[in-house]
Amino acid sequence: MSFADLAARGLVERNRSLAGMTTYKFGGPAAWYAEVGSTATLRELAAASDLPIVVIGRGSNMVIADDGYPGLVIKLSGEFNEIAFSGDKVRAGAAVSLPRLARACAAESMGGLEFYVGIPGSVGGAVVMNAGGHGSDTAEWLVSASIFDTQTGKIVEEETAGLDLRYRHSRLTAREIVLGAQYRTVARSSDESEAMMREITSWRREYQPGGTFNAGSVFKNPPGDAAGRLIDDAGLKGERVGGVAVSDRHANFFVAEAGACAQDVYDLVHRVRERVADASGILLEPEVRFVGDFGTSS
């Protein structure tokens, strides 16, 4: 089936707004967009399309350019939202939200993934980013992930070692789509897991700028240091471009106000990066992913 046939069937949409699908709530449209609920449809779509592909999870680590993305944006749903338990393992589809997975495991007395309760991403995004916090990360609990190669159409069950998961890093490239992941867990009472999750959420409430539009940590922490401390020490708390400012609460969070746009984030990231480099000699590496074309930073 051709891409035109898929569009005629309504599987792919033209110029679909993505702003509501990210935590920043801004950014332009996808030239082409498909919400895909099954592996069979995903195979069909990948075979029919020669457009560059970006998968959007819960958009919590992404800044989409104000002009949008000129290729195909895929959002997984349907079968990719399923969670299945087997012995001490849990398998979750790539679209499953991390807080939902944490709570589902806790309800089954399966511990380990409590730290996911505070990370507003999806399983797919967590594998790609090796999401982590509170002394743990995805790599610690992941057994394997199911990976679809959009160019060959092949699906492999890749063990954790083959994903090269390091601090906010995996070896996965844009041509690969995470379909789901299998995790190990440890026996832990639901009450104990619930208590751990309460502690995590109250810690986040205290130290992170809750109730704002942001994408979590903007920069990765450099080895042995914290990006937030370096930004703070460079005197950049409150620094702003347009409607986006360095949070007064946590300097590695850039929060957006009404009227802000994606270019503001991009420009602020570049300004902060330069100022921190001038002040400390350390060149921070962005953790957020910029999608689409951005103008030259002012």
Ligand SMILES: Cc1cc2nc3c(=O)[nH]c(=O)nc-3n(C[C@H](O)[C@H](O)[C@H](O)COP(=O)(O)OP(=O)(O)OC[C@H]3O[C@@H](n4cnc5c(N)ncnc54)[C@H](O)[C@@H]3O)c2cc1C
């Ligand atoms: C308030 C807040 C707090 C946060 N706290 C943390 C934290 O403590 N620790 C942490 O690690 N992160 C944190 N984050 C960042 C973010 O939640 C994580 O990086 C998360 O793993 C991203 O998941 P996502 O589904 O939102 O990915 P998206 O933002 O949608 O995408 C991120 C990248 O992954 C790719 N991707 C997403 N899904 C797939 C898939 N199925 N297959 C292939 N590629 C895919 C995208 O193309 C993109 O390159 C925070 C974010 C916010 C807003």
